[in-house]
Structures are given as structure tokens and as C-alpha cells.
Amino acid sequence: MEVCVSDDFSLKQVIQKIIKSATGERCADLDGGELEKKLEAILNGRKYLHLLDDVWNEEAQKWLLLKPLLSKGAGGSKIIVTTRSQRVAEIMGTVPAYNLSLLGQEDCLSLFYKCAFKDGQMELYPNLVAIGKEIVAKCKQVPLAVINMGNQLYGKTEEKEWESVRDSEKWEEEGDGILPALKISYQRLPTHLKRCFLYCSVFPKDYLFRDLLMVQFWMAHGLILQTSNPNEKLEDVGLRYVRELISRCFYQDYDDFTYVAIFKMHDLMHDLASSLAQNEFSIISSQNHQISKTTRHFSVTDSDSFFHQTLPKFPNNFHQVRSIVFADSIAGPTCKIDFEKCLLEFKHLRSLELMDDSEFEAFPERIDALKHLRYTHFGGNAKIKRLPKSIFKLQNLQALAVGFGLEELPKDVRYMINLRFLFVVTKQKRLPEGGIGCLECLQTLFIVGCENLENLCEDMQGLKSLRKLVIGGCDSLISLPRSIKCLTTLEELFIIKCKKLDLMTIEEEKEKKIQPLSLSLRIIIFAALPATFALPEQLLQGSAESFQTFIIKDCPNIKEMPNCINLKKLQNLKISDCSSLSKWCRRGTGEDWLKIKNIRKIMVDDDDSGEETSD
Template sequence: MGGLGKTSLAKSVCDAENVKSHFERKMEVCVSDDFSLKQVIQKIIKSATGERCADLDGGELIQKLEAILNGRKYLLLLDDVWNEDAQKWLLLKPLLSKGADGSKIIVTTRSQRVAEIMGTVNTAYNLSLLGQEDCLSLFYKCAFKEGQMELYPNLVGIGKEIVAKCKQVPLAVINMGTQLYGKTDETEWKSVRDSEKWEEEGDGILPALKISYQRLPTHLKRCLLYCSVFPKDYLFADLLLVQFWMAHGLILQSSNPNEKLEDVGLRYVRELISRCFFQDYEDRIVIAYFKMHDLMHDLASSLAQNEFSIISSQNHRFSKTTRHLSVIDSNSFFHRILPKFSNEFDHVRSILFADIIVGPTCKTDFEKCLSGFKHLRSLELMDDSEFKDFPERIGVLKHLRYLHFFWNTEMTRLPKSLFKLQNLQALVAGAKGLEGLPKDVRYMINLRFLFLVTQQKRLPEGGIGCLKFLQTLYIFLCQNLETLCEDMHGLKCLRKLFIVGCDSLISLPRSIQCLTTLEEFCILDCEKLDLMTIEEDKEKKIQPLSPPLRIVIFDNLPETLTLPEQLLQGSAESLQTFIIKNSPNIREMPECISNLNKLQNLEITRCPRLSKRCRRGTGEDWPKIKHIRRIEVDDDDSDEETSH
């Protein structure tokens, strides 16, 4: 049975400190429906080392796995296993026997047959249903605000009847409670209790999920269904998911002229999270990560089955109604689906390759694919590919809005035809070997989101700086990059600027201060960068206009001695969150910090000089920051809000 908490229990065991201390390696793998030996080995290696190993064949993968496990005591979690073929397990089992004595494997499954095949203990641990009293307590905790329960005894009684229909399944209880959180209209509670969905077959969880889905507004239903194109256990990033939704026209324009589509999309994400449609939520202030429960994924897939197809080694279903393709096994897609339905792809709107694209004909196969999908709106390559040049034929996809290739290690150049895609709104160009982003990027006149990895030493002028509708710029792991383009003031709509892992970056153009719409500014892991280069204005060609920053994060900037006062002073009426981490040489807080009237959160971590000066009550800089509501300084024992 699903929804009992098997994965949560297994992960809590694996994450317990008194468990982890017994093992040299800890690995977690979501196996899910398609038990491919090669894919399982790749996932184990990735969990252990972070390496994707897309270019290794079966024999090389086995050798690498043996080297990782050899003589080491390890803990491995194989989550959500469905394979009932004993032969496949017998192929994997000897490979896992290379570890030291005391190594352990935990398997979670809904299938008793899987437990019998894979188990070595006499009896599998079967999670029992949650006790009725515990179910009620859990439901009331999810459904009522603090102190509200006593005010609505009528709702307490209706809630008890709803819980009874959940059949003691924790996920169903949580889901129902969350749907009714803060609702005090008795009619609304009764509509949940009396829903005809409870009469459908199921163990309590499926009817509950269907009721939750049924209660969603239409626009959120569509967004949720589109999430089923991504594989199970996929780690969503809110910024990217919103761009995917935008590519398919799923986000409604707000009546508020100041609220952009991206803002509306993030609001959709928060609402789906609050209603328990997503889980494992991790908020990193400027970006959030989360997953979709496998049962929720099953529901979304079943509701969208006529439009969504998953191509795996076991499933080759494709029809004229298919609009969205998720390719788990690229070999099956290229050599079975593509030849058989070569003239029937005009109606497909999205395709996601969750598998590596390799082999002597991989580029030719991929080019054929591009030729057939002329009305494609989104294309994502989740894993690696062997071709060094992105096929020139990408230029035929005139309707493409979203292009994502992140893990590619071979690609070095982008074709000129790519920059003729004037409808493209989001480009995630994460190929680590990419030699450079040419000036032709300026022709992507509708680009709103750009994630870039490049080997360039300098971003050329007349390129990125001409993207007047760009909202988000993410510069990531550009190891050779020494400086950005000088014409950044041309980014008239830029709201988020993230610069991460650029080890050679030594300066920032002062034109950053002219980004009059910039709200979020984050610089992480740039070890040679001195932030004061923003302040220098030797030629005085550009008059800074001061961006309305809301969030500023500086992390691991050891060369920075002084914080950029002009930049901060210009955000006196907007800055709300300011985080400084791992920058040991920053000497003091600038004077302007006392003028930041809107600043609510200040966090200082592993900055010994600055922490000492900002110590509560006694630090030299305490008078500058004492007006801030929430202050966290890592060597300050008191972790309380500043009262006013």
C-alpha cells in the first residue's frame, strides 16, 4: 500500500547520526518502475560520488561500482522498487557484495513479491496503518490553525467522519487536512466528506488524492498534470518549473501590472506545496527545490494518459493524442518509436530525454527527431549526450519556448541556427565544455531566463547586454571567466542575477548599479572577486541609478575586504534580506546599514571579523544593525529577534 510513510521512515533511518556513523558510504537511489541494471548502477554511482558516468558502457560501470564499494562498509537505500523479475535482482546482487562485512541494503516496496525476491531477513517489516486516534490528531493538526479547533466543534465532528474515510493511511489524512486548513465554512467540509470519489475503488489514498485534485482551480490542475512529464523522483527547481509552465501557456496574466508571469508562476508553486501536491520542500531563499510523491505522480499520469506518454524499455505507447513525451530509454525511442511514427509528431508539444543519448548514430538520430517535432514548445536533455555540436537543425523549431541541456560534458559549440529562435523564452545552456556564448544571443529578443556555463574569459559586449526582456541571469561554474560584459545596463528588465562558482572572476562591471529593476543579487564561491570593484568609477561614464534590491547574498568571497556601500545605500527602501557567509576578511559593516529601513533579516556566518563586530549588545557595529528585526550571527549565543 502507498502513502504509509515507507520512504520517509527509510530516509529517517539512513539520515540518523547514530546510523551514519557506522558506515563509510551512504547512498540513496529511487529505482521506481523501470528496473534497468545499467540505470540502477549509474544511480548508485551518482549517489556515492556525484558522477553521472553517462559515457561508460556496462562493463566499465560494473568496474567503477566495484571500486566504490570494494572493502568499504556501506548503507544503500533502494527506494520504491517494483521489479518482480528475480533474474534482474540476481544480476545486481553479486555486484553489491563487494562491500565490507556489515554493509546494509534497505529496500522499500509496495510489493510482497519484491520483498520475497530481494529480502535476506526472515520477515519484511510491514508498516501498519496509523491508529485511529493518531489519525485524528494528525488531521486536526493539519486542518486547524492554533486555537481554532475549540471554536468550531461542528467541523471537528465532520473531520472525524472524513478521517474514517481515509482508512488510516497517513498521506490521505495529511492531504485531506491540508486541503481544509483555515477553512471554516461547514459546507466546504461537508462537500469533502460527501464526495462521490470516496466510493471509488482504493485503499483510502487514491480517493483522497482525487478529491484534492478535484478541488484545485483549473489553472493549477493543468500545471500539476504537466509535472507528470518529468520522471518519478525528479528534483524540481521552482524557477525552472515556472519557465516550463510559461512555455506551454499555463500561467495566467495577473490583473496587477507589477506582477510578472514569473511571480504568478511562483505563486502557483507555493499554492501546490501548501496543498501537499509536492514534498521534500527545501527553501534556499532565492530558489526552492521539491519533489512529487510517486502516488501523486501516478494520479497525474493517469489523469493525463491520453496526452502524455512515457517511452521506456517496457513501454512504447504512442498515439495521435500524445502531446508530451518523456523518454526514459532513448534507444527504444530512436529505434522503435521514431521509425514507426515518423510522420505523426506534428502534434507533440514537449519532449524530455531522461536518458543519455549515446552511440555512433546518436547525433543523426537526434537530428531526425528535431525534424519531426516542428511544433515543439519545450525540449529538455536531462542527461548527457555524445555529440559535441548541438545539431544545426534545432533552428527549425520556430515555436520552441524552453530549451534545457544541463549535464552535457561533450558539447563545445552552439549552432548559429539556435540564435534564430526568436520565440525562445528560457535557455538553460549548462554544457560544461561550452567554448562561449556568441554575440548572436542578442537575436533571442524574447529571452527571459538564461542559465549559462561557458569557458570564456570575458562576456563580450553587444551580446547578453542587448537582451532587454531578460528577467533572470544565472552565470554558473564559469571557471575561466574574469569579468562580465560592460554593457549590463542594457538589461532593462533584469530582476535576478546569480553568479556562482566563477573561480577566476576578479571584478564586476559598475554598470550593475544601473540595473534599475534588479531585486535579487547573489554571488557565491567566487574566490578571487573583490566586491569593491563595483564601486570604482575611474572614467565616470555611467551614473549609477541604484537597483531596488530585496535580497542580497554574498558567500565565500575571501578576497572581499569591504562591502559595496553605494550598492546597499541605493536599496535603503527595498532591501529585506542580507546574508554574508564564508568571507573571513570582511572587516566591518558599512555605515549605510543603519539607513536600510526595510531590512528584516541579517545573517552572518563564518565571517569571524564581521561576526565579532556585530555581536549582540557589545560589538562595535551593533549600533548600526540593532534596528533589524531578525539577526543571526554565528558566534552569538542569543538567537532571538530584536524587539522594538
């Protein structure tokens, strides 16, 4: 079991997290006593390993209440606690704490130079090497500070740049080498990236960011600046912001799945953002019920405290609020009523998010009072079964992510005329015409986890601005509408894990000989499509001039590659776990096809044969 505790050690929430880690159950509707009994029953007589990560709370009483509940496991069970507080280690430890040693000075230098210089460049700039040694000495042998400083200077060869880092007054501030280094990194950010970074502090520690949603959140608050290039969309600019912050080590654990990238923020980076934005950002927890007139963004880690203590005490401090993140399981019989009341206070709210483990069952009918709302996300919520009709009156809404419990996405979604991003999970069998297909501003559409969905809407040609389409985990999906071939602005197409889907259903009958439209597809991924026997030639032919990346994975029945693909444009090809197609590539038919020199990377991987070719 693994639980990130972070700053707020609420006994009830910690127990809920432990149970969820052990069983997957959320248990938001259980009271404290019921949760304790359930945890004891789960651990009773079982040997376990439990990680309590990033513990800060120094109140011994809270640990003494949790410890007996964890003692029900079998002999040999272990609990590992990570903390940056010696006091916490003394309270919780039954063995001496293991203190991580500092990195050796020589290793620090090696690490810094590796981060700061391109290959072979170090020997060319002995003056920078000497300055770098002085910078590393100020990092006090802390690897995070060393890495951060090295990445800040990567590719920079002007001596003044290095000297400005070395001579920064921030080094004189109190700290162990980490926070001064991070403050210098923050200082060197362009103004637009500083604002984007600070806004991340509204999300809880250990939050799993998705790049596409992060960009929509920034857009909702007007943080992304339009460039002079009229063809570059705000979404493209925002993704560039994400990549730049990652390259500067403001995010970590970056994982790119092509259709979406995920990453986290280091706890110390979160501390930095929170300290710099403390006047505008606040966390409502079981320990903090305060909210000031300067607070514009806050996260709620304890809904009971928020609804029953913060709201009544500070009724006039909410008109200026722009974003709320409910970061705990919202439960309780009065929750909907409380939420309905508090909506009237947030007249200028731009973004509203319910975390993935939220148990909130319904949106208030009066959600249309949030006329300025631009972003709302409850994509991981499994309890919300329907959307109130009033939500479709939110004509300023730009991004909507709806959850796994939704029975139906009504046609009324067409009234959201400014919607640019839609993530939908629905239990209906068919997406009706006159709904999604009317969203002319929509640029990104995710249709995922729709287990009952057999057919999409036939009027997809109405999506005149769509650039990214992701269809995944729709096991009952039989066919795709032919109107997909009319999406002339579509640049990225991902169709994944659809067991019954035959891609050829989007092709016209051959005798009609329809001339394919000129399309804009750059990236296509087809994965886990066992019912597909051939690739849609007309779709690929229409994108001959723009096509760059083609990935086909786990499609065992596709036998050959269409000849219509323009190999002069294609840069990356990956064929994985496609036994029939891999054999075709290795036969004489595919041999010439694989020799094209314009392709930068080809990978053919067939698990059955155990062979792999890569060039």
C-alpha cells in the first residue's frame, strides 16, 4: 500500500487513502468508526508493506490513533515513512531514522556538467567550467538543486549568464541549498511562464497533471498569449509552455503517451509555488478554515470544513474567487444543497474541478449561475449520472471533461458554442446527431471508456475545427462514421482498444470511386483492434501530403500496408505486435517499402517471432 500524506494529516482521509490503495474502494460514505473497522478487517492476519510518503504532521496524538489500526496485520508487516522532519521521524519511528547522505562534491560537479553542457562542449569553455564549480558549491551537495541549476544553464555559453546565477542574492537567503536554487530558477523564467507555474499551486501535492487539461486550465485564466503566427492555436502555445517548464525541471516524472502526456510537480517545487503565491492561493483543510479577501484560487481538502465553517464565516470573501479544486471525496446528505448555495457566491468563477476520487453525485441545477465558467473537469467521477440542463447554458465554457458514471450526453451540448475541448464517457449505445457534431469550435475530442457505445454520430463533418480525435476503450463500437473523412482540419487520430471495430467501415463503396478530400493528418495510431483486417486507404490517401507518424500496435489481422502512403513525407513508422503485418514487411513485397531513406525511424516488432528490426 502507498499513501501520500503531505501537509494535512486528517485521520479519516488517511484511512480512506489506505483502504483505496489496498482494495480500490473509495468509502467516502463511511464515518470514522466504520472506516476503522473496515481497515482492521482488510489488514487482519495479512502480511503487508505500507509506505506513508511525505509526512509532515508533528502531532503525536494523530499517529497514536492510526498506529493501532495498522497493527492488525500479520507478523513481518512493515511500514516505511518518508519525511523531511526530524520530529516526525522521532514520533513515528520504532527504529533509528535512515538519513539520506548528501551527494559527494565530485559527483555533484559531474552531475552539474552533464546537465549544463552539450556533448563535447565542456572542453570548449574552461571559463564556464570554473564558474560552474562555484555554483555547485552554493548548492550544498543537494542533487535537486544541482540538476536544476545545470538545466537552467544548458546551452548557454555567455559568461554573463553564468555569473548572474553565481552572484544571485538569492543564495544569501536561508535554506539548505534547495530553495535558493529553485528561487533563482523561478527568477529566470519569462513572465508568462512564472504565472503558469504559480497557478499550479492550486492543485494538491502529488497531483497527476495531464498536459492537455493543464493547457485548458491555463487558457481559462487567460495565461496563454497569442503569438504573431495566426496559424498557431492557443493549445499549441500552451503545450510549448508545458515542454519548456519540463525542460527547466519545474515538473518531473514526465511520461509521453503521444495522445496525452502526464507528469507531476516535485513537492519542493509545489512549496515554492505556494510560498510565492500565498496571497492569492489558499488551501481549505481540517486545520485551516480561513479565506481572505485577496484569495482568488483555492483547493478544498476537507469539504465539511469548507461548507460548514469557511462559507458561513466568510460570506463576503468569495466574489473575487476564480478557481476551485475539490481535492477530497465530497459526501454527505447536505452536500448538494450546500453546493447549490455556495454557487451564488462564486459569480466570477473561471474553473471548477472535482478530483478523480470525488463521490459527489450531482451538479446543482443552478450551475448556469457561473456565467464566466470556462473550464470544468470531473472526468474521474463515477457517481454523476446526468448533467443538469442548465449546464448547457454556459456559453463561455471552453473545456468540459465528464465522468465515468454519465448515462447520456444530451443533444443540448450543441449549445456550448465556444467549447474547444471535450472529454466524454457515456453509457449510451449511440451518440445522436445534432449534438457533438454541431460544435464548430471544438478542437480536441476524447471519446473513451464507452463500453456500450456501438455507433458515433454521423454528422461529424460539422466539427470544422477538430484537430485531435481520440477514441479508446469502446469495446462495443462496431463502426466509425464515414463523415470522419470530411474532417479536413484533423491532425491527430488515435483509435485504441476497440475490440469489435472494423476500420474499413469508413470507406466508401468501391464502385462509387469517391475522390478523397484533402486532409491534414500528421499522426495516426491504431492499437488493439483485433476485428480490423485492412487499413482505411481513402483516409490515408487524403493525408498523403501531411502524414508524418504512423503507429500500428496489437492489430494481428492487418495483413498489408496500403500503397497510397506518401513515403517521402513519413518520418516515423512503428509496427508492434502485428504478426501478419510483420511477416508482410519481411517478405519481398514489403522489402522495398522498408528501404525508403526519407523515413527517420522504422521499428517492426513481432512478439511471436521474437524478432525486431529498427533503423
